[in-house]
Amino acid sequence: MIDEINKEIEKFLSSIVNNKKNINSIIKKCSTSISDDLKKGHITSNVCMVAASILKLNPKNLAEDLKTRLEKIDRFDNVEIAGPGFVNISLNREDFVSTIQFINKNKDSFGSSAIGKKNKVQIEFVSANPTGPLHVGHGRGAAYGDAIGRILESTGSIVEKEYYVNDAGRQIDILTASVILRLIKNDISNYFPANGYKGEYIDEIGKKLDKKVKIHDFKSLSIKTSEDPEEEIDNIIHELEKLNNNSWNLIKKFSLKEIVKSIEDDLKAFNVNFDKWFYESSLGKIGDDSSDIALSVNKLIKDGHAYEKDKAIWLNTDISGDDKHRVLVRDNGKATYFASDVAYHKNKIDRGFDKLINVWGADHHGYIKRIEASIENLGSNKNKLAVKLVQFANLFKDGKKVKMSTRSGEFFTLKNLIEDIGSDAARFYYLSKQADQHLDFDLDLAKSDSKENIFYYIQYAHARIVSLEEKALDKFSKINRNIKNISSGNYKECDNLIHEISKFPDIVNKSANTLQPHVIIYYLKDLSQLFHSFYNDNHVLSESEENMQSILECLIAVKQVISNGLNLLGITPMQKM
């Protein structure tokens, strides 16, 4: 329908403007869309105001001309000029109402589109270090990355979701040392380094360890304490590796596997599934010329973007406006984490994605420019990469902020959260605010049974419709669904609802274009509000059979839209409450 109007607008513009360029810039700037409120007609356009400002003409005169053109089309009931020059169009009733049948015919696919043009999009998210369970901070990134994955997929992109496992760094050595030290703690008088991982999960891993792994050798560990805790733990790692290299490697491999598995399980419980788990270690070592990491660094050197200085290798990041050059290979010959990341991004680009989306914690924003520089320097376009920052979420319980400290091993894990309020409510609240802004996550609110709890407010609308359907079937045993009485105008109480559900595809597209799932939440809240209001004003089951046939057809469409919206957020609609 809007396409048809747009065509008419184009015809109109070419009848008053000669300059093709002007026409295009007007079309690009103006918007013709479903009106926010029925008082403004079904469809509204600001094209006359935009055209007026570019052409230096009077917007109201333009609107008059456009109005006379549009009035000739009999699918429109009424065309009005409002405010400074808006053109508001009312469709004829049959067209307006037809959206109900359209929804009920398309069911789950209503709202989906092809605007993604089958572009291959890769979303990398969570990617928490595999050194312990996911905590509530990771949950937000998980909910966000997964939701935009679903939204992009439904709007026609081909999405691959990936978790980057940092298994190559020093953190994994610390993890391994922590497991061993806990296992032999009685033999070395309970010693434990300040920077080791202390959570219970460390003991759990130890308990599961295969009996064939010999920990006996480690008992002879001599501890060199140090002022610098980093140095101290490095010494311990070095000693342990020396005592029994074979067992060290086995324990390391096992610990990593256990943690990755537990992360995967937690994410599954959170309704988040990855297509690929990419291991940093698969990028190889800098000393191996055939490894991804060496190939990347060598290419950068060869192309003149990286250079040696003070025995280290630096990347020139000027191209992205980074404030200084960054080290790829340290003066001791070891590659930095950044070098791995450069290789990883090269790997992603080589896999042929049209778009890369990185979901990062907001504390990494200083890292964006150097990655962009590396992408440009590797001969690709930095616009292929979109980094979406996710701010930390503060957790509130009993009105108080929950303190979290990774160091002490005391933190609210994602698993705790899911057990406490459920995966659906957790996802909902994570997504209820723009991702790059601070979120206060109120656990009490998420469990409360008031209207303030929007999660239940929306679910309640869905459940109420399910219940109405059942009750109506009980009453009439069979319902011949049709929209005759709505279509004829005999029954108009649903009009607000019909108008609202017709907005849904636009909302999904907006959410996809801006990568903001929260617009769907706010939309669902508005739709639910209209439904609850309708529900209170109209006693559906006491309507005539003919009215009820139409009403149910409409409410089933409303239910479908709520369900589709929730599904895009990875949330299961409730059938009953």
Next chain:
RNA sequence: GCGCCUGUAGCUCAGCUGGAUAGAGCAACUGCCUUCUAAGCAGUGGGUCAGGAGUUCGAAUCUCUUCAGGCGCGCCA
């Protein structure tokens, strides 16, 4: 010091590719359950959109600036 983000009703937030009277929920006050789920509905009050300047037919939205808050600025990961 530099960079990024934020400042909208008492509170928590929408609205921000410029557009019609700036919206919701909570809190306060007032109504609505012998009928479909009251986890609901209807109503009242509440705003110099942090301050200032600019761009224009039009600014919460764009630009500059001041103030306030958050975060980041390693040969850590």
